[in-house]
Amino acid sequence: MKGVISSAERINALIIRYLYLLRGSWPRVIELAYWPTVQMILWGLINRFLAGHSDWIAQAAGLFIAAVLLWDVLFRAQLGVSVVFLEEMWSRNLGQLFVTPLRPWEWLTALMAISLLRTLVGVGAAAGLAIVLYRYSIFTMGLPLIAFFFNLLVMGWSIGLVVIALILRYGLGAEGLAWALIFAIAPISGIYYPVSVLPGWLQPVALALPSSHVFEGMRILMIEHTFSWHHLQWAIGLNIGYLLLGSLVLMWSFHVARQRNLFLQLGE
Amino acid sequence: MYACNCPYNWGPVQKTAVHIETRENSFPGLIVPEYGESMSEAAIEVRHLCKVYDGVTALDDVSFTVPRGKISALLGGNGAGKTTTLAILLGLLLPTSGEVKVLGEDMVRHRYRALGRMNFTSPYVDLPHRLTVWENLDIYARLYNVSRRKQRIHELSELLDLGVLLRRPSGSLSSGQKTRIALAKSLLNHPEVLLMDEPTASLDPDSAERIRGYLQDYQQRSGATVLLASHNMMEVERLCDEIHILKQGRIAARGTPRSLLRQYGRQTLEEVFIDIARGQPA
Numbered sequence: 001m002k003g004v005i006s007s008a009e010r011i012n013a014l015i016i017r018y019l020y021l022l023r024g025s026w027p028r029v030i031e032l033a034y035w036p037t038v039q040m041i042l043w044g045l046i047n048r049f050l051a052g053h054s055d056w057i058a059q060a061a062g063l064f065i066a067a068v069l070l071w072d073v074l075f076r077a078q079l080g081v082s083v084v085f086l087e088e089m090w091s092r093n094l095g096q097l098f099v100t101p102l103r104p105w106e107w108l109t110a111l112m113a114i115s116l117l118r119t120l121v122g123v124g125a126a127a128g129l130a131i132v133l134y135r136y137s138i139f140t141m142g143l144p145l146i147a148f149f150f151n152l153l154v155m156g157w158s159i160g161l162v163v164i165a166l167i168l169r170y171g172l173g174a175e176g177l178a179w180a181l182i183f184a185i186a187p188i189s190g191i192y193y194p195v196s197v198l199p200g201w202l203q204p205v206a207l208a209l210p211s212s213h214v215f216e217g218m219r220i221l222m223i224e225h226t227f228s229w230h231h232l233q234w235a236i237g238l239n240i241g242y243l244l245l246g247s248l249v250l251m252w253s254f255h256v257a258r259q260r261n262l263f264l265q266l267g268e
Numbered sequence: 269m270y271a272c273n274c275p276y277n278w279g280p281v282q283k284t285a286v287h288i289e290t291r292e293n294s295f296p297g298l299i300v301p302e303y304g305e306s307m308s309e310a311a312i313e314v315r316h317l318c319k320v321y322d323g324v325t326a327l328d329d330v331s332f333t334v335p336r337g338k339i340s341a342l343l344g345g346n347g348a349g350k351t352t353t354l355a356i357l358l359g360l361l362l363p364t365s366g367e368v369k370v371l372g373e374d375m376v377r378h379r380y381r382a383l384g385r386m387n388f389t390s391p392y393v394d395l396p397h398r399l400t401v402w403e404n405l406d407i408y409a410r411l412y413n414v415s416r417r418k419q420r421i422h423e424l425s426e427l428l429d430l431g432v433l434l435r436r437p438s439g440s441l442s443s444g445q446k447t448r449i450a451l452a453k454s455l456l457n458h459p460e461v462l463l464m465d466e467p468t469a470s471l472d473p474d475s476a477e478r479i480r481g482y483l484q485d486y487q488q489r490s491g492a493t494v495l496l497a498s499h500n501m502m503e504v505e506r507l508c509d510e511i512h513i514l515k516q517g518r519i520a521a522r523g524t525p526r527s528l529l530r531q532y533g534r535q536t537l538e539e540v541f542i543d544i545a546r547g548q549p550a
Contacts, residue, residue: 006413013410020403021396024437092394096453099358100411101384260321261352261361264392 010102014110015117018084032118036072036126043068043192044134060222062136064192069127069138070218071191073149074211075182076122077156080115082163082178089172095264104254108247112157119153141218144227148214151235154243155210156182161246165253168262190215210235210242310369311336311461311493312357317366319352319517326352328517330366334510336460339487339494341504343537344514345545350497351392353514354463357495358388370461382461384412389454390465394446397439401430401449404438405456412457424452428482444475451479455486462487464496468503476500480507501537511537513544520544 022028047064050057057063088094097107131137138145159182167174188195188202189211195203206212217231257263312334319327327349334340342350355361356368359379368375373382395404402421409417425431428448433441438449447468454462467483468476480503487494498504504511505525513521513528521528521544525537532540532548 009413010411013407016410017396017399017403017407020399020407024398024400087396091396091398092392093396095360095390095393096388096395096408097411098360099383099386099388100408101380101413102411103380255362258360258362261355263360264351264355264390 006101007103007106010100010106011110011113014102014107015113018087018114018117021087032076032122033125036069036076036122037129039068039072040065040126040130041133044130044136048134056223060219062130062134062138063219063222065130065134065136066138066141066218066222067191067215069123069130070148070152070214071186071189072123072126073119074152074156074189076119077115077153078160078163078182079156079178080118081111081157081160082167084111084114085160085164085167086172086175086178089167089175098263104251108161108250111160115157115160116153119156141221144217144221147232147235148218151210151214151232151239154239158239158242158246159185161243161250165246165250168250168253168257171262185209185211188212194219207234208238210238213238309335311338311371312340312495313367313369314353314357315367317353317356317368318364319349319356319361320364326517327356327363327366330514330517330519332512332519332522334493334495336493337491338509339484339496339507341508341511342495342497342514343499343501343504343511343541344497345499345541347516348514349517350514351390351465352517354388354390354465354495354497357463358386359383384457385459386461386463387412387454387457387459388463388465389450389467391469392465395438395449395453397437399438400435401438401441402434404449405434405452408453409456414456420456421452424455427455427486428452443470444472444478447471447475447479448482451482458490458492460492462492462494464494466498466500467496468498468500476503483507499541501541505537513541515544 043064044062047057047062050064051061052058088097127138141148163177163181166177188198188206189209190198190206191211195206195212195216198206213231213235217228217235220226220228220231310333312332314333315331317327317330318325330349330353332340342353344350352361356363357370357375359375362376370382371385373379375382399407405421405424406417409420414420421434425434428451430448430452433445433449438446441449451467454464464483468479471479483494484507486492494507496504496507508525510524511522511528512519521531521540523531528537528540529535532543534540534543
C-alpha cells in the first residue's frame with residue numbers, strides 16, 4: 001500500500017511540475033488551444049462552403065469540423081507525450097529525474113495524464129468555439145464520442161512513445177519527429193474522406209490504423225446515424241497492439257540509453 | 269571482443285582475503301585490494317568494473333569501496349572515467365562487466381531499492397529554468413517522497429542561504445546560486461549516499477569555498493557517505509578521507525591525501541596528480 005501511495009505521489013509530482021510550467025508561461029497555454037482553433041475555423045468554413053455544393057457533405061452538418069476536432073485529439077495526444085518529454089531534454093533535467101526513485105512506468109503514466117489534460121484543454125476550447133461560430137456541437141455525438149476520443153488518445157500515446165524512443169536514441173536532432181511523424185499517417189487515416197477513396201493496395205494499410213476505424217465510424221454515425229461496433233472493435237484491438245509495441249520500443253530505447261550513457265549526454 | 273582486461277564477469281564473488289582498511293598506510297601504491305564479507309560495512313562497493321563504448325574502454329577493471337560516513341574522491345583528468353563511474357553508481361549506465369553496490373543494493377538489478385536513499389548533483393544536468401527554485405525543490409521533494417516538504421525546503425533554505433532565491437526562476441540564477449540550488453536538491457531526502465560530480469566546477473573561489481563548507485557541514489551533521497568526482501586538488505585535499513586517482517579508466521593510485529603525498533614525495537596533491545598523469549613512478 002505504501003508503495004502505491006509513493007508511486008501516486010511521484011506521478012502527481014510530474015503532473016504538478018507541468019502545471020507549474022504552464023502557470024509560468026502564457027505562450028504555452030495559448031499554444032495548447034491555438035492550432036486546434038485555427039484548424040477548426042478553417043475546416044468550418046470549408047464545411048460551410050461545400051455543404052451548399054455537395055449532397056454528401058450536406059447530409060451531415062459539421063462533418064469536417066468533427067473530423068478536424070477528432071484529428072486534433074490524436075495529434076494533441078501524441079504531442080502531449082512527446083513535447084513534455086522534450087521539455088525535460090531542453091532543460092537537461094532527464095538525468096536528474098531518472099536518479100530519483102521514479103520508475104519508468106510512473107513517468108509514462110504521468111506523461112499520459114498530462115497528454116490527456118493538454119488534449120482536453122486544447123480540443124475542448126476549439127469544440128466550444130465551434131458551437132459559437134458554426135452552431136455545431138461535437139457533443140451531439142453522445143456516448144460514441146467518448147469511444148472515438150479514447151481510441152484516438154491511446155493511438156496518439158503509442159506514436160508518442162515511439163517518438164520519445166527515437167529522440168532518446170538519436171538525440172535532439174530527431175526532435176522534428178515530434179511534429180512531423182504523425183502527419184505521415186494523416187493521408188491514410190480517412191479523416192476527411194472514406195478509406196474507399198484510397199487506392200486498393202493502400203486500403204489494407206489504412207485499415208491497420210485505429211484512426212481509420214475511428215473516422216469511418218464517425219462518418220457512419222453522422223451520416224447513417226448508426227454506431228459501428230465493428231469499427232470500434234478493430235480500433236480497440238489495434239490500439240492494444242500498438243500501445244504494447246510503443247512500450248516495447250521505448251523500453252528498448254531506455255536500455256540503449258543505459259548502455260550508452262544517453263541520460264547524461266543528451267544533445268544533438 | 270572488447271579491449272578490456274576485465275577479470276570479473278558477473279560471476280559469484282570470491283571471498284578471499286579481506287582488505288578494506290581505508291586509513292592511512294592502507295593503500296600500498298597501485299595494489300588493488302581484495303574484497304570480502306566485511307565489505308557490507310561499505311556504502312559503495314565497486315568490483316572489477318569495466319565499461320566499453322563502441323570498442324573504446326572507458327573503465328578498465330576498476331575496484332574501490334567507500335566506507336560509510338566517509339568522504340572519498342574520484343580524481344582524474346578529463347576523460348579519466350569519473351563521470352562514467354558515477355553514472356554506473358546511479359544506475360543510469362550499465363557496466364560492460366563488474367559489480368556495483370550502493371548501500372548493499374546491486375545498482376544494475378535493484379537500483380530502485382537504493383535510489384531513494386541517495387542523491388546526486390552534477391554540472392551536466394540542470395533544473396527546469398522556467399520553474400522557480402521553490403517549485404523545483406517542491407517537485408524533487410515529492411519525487412523523493414519527502415515528508416514535511418515545506419519544512420525541509422525551509423531548513424535547506426536556511427542552511428544554504430537560499431531565502432531570496434526561492435521565488436526566482438531557476439534559469440535566472442548565477443552559476444554559484446545554481447550550484448547552491450543543486451546542492452539543496454541533492455540534500456532534500458537526507459541522502460545516506462551523496463554522489464557529486466565536480467561540485468564546484470565553474471564557481472569563483474568564494475562561492476566554491478562556501479559550497480565546500482556547506483558540504484562538510486552536512487556530512488558532519490548527518491554522517492552521510494560522499495563520493496565526489498573532481499579535478500580540483502585543493503578541494504579534494506580539504507574534504508576527503510581517501511582518494512582514488514583514475515587514469516585512462518584505471519585506478520592509478522589510491523590512499524589518504526597524506527599517504528599519497530608521502531608515497532610520491534610531494535608537497536601538494538597537484539604535484540602527485542601531475543606525476544601520475546605523466547607516468548612518474550611513486
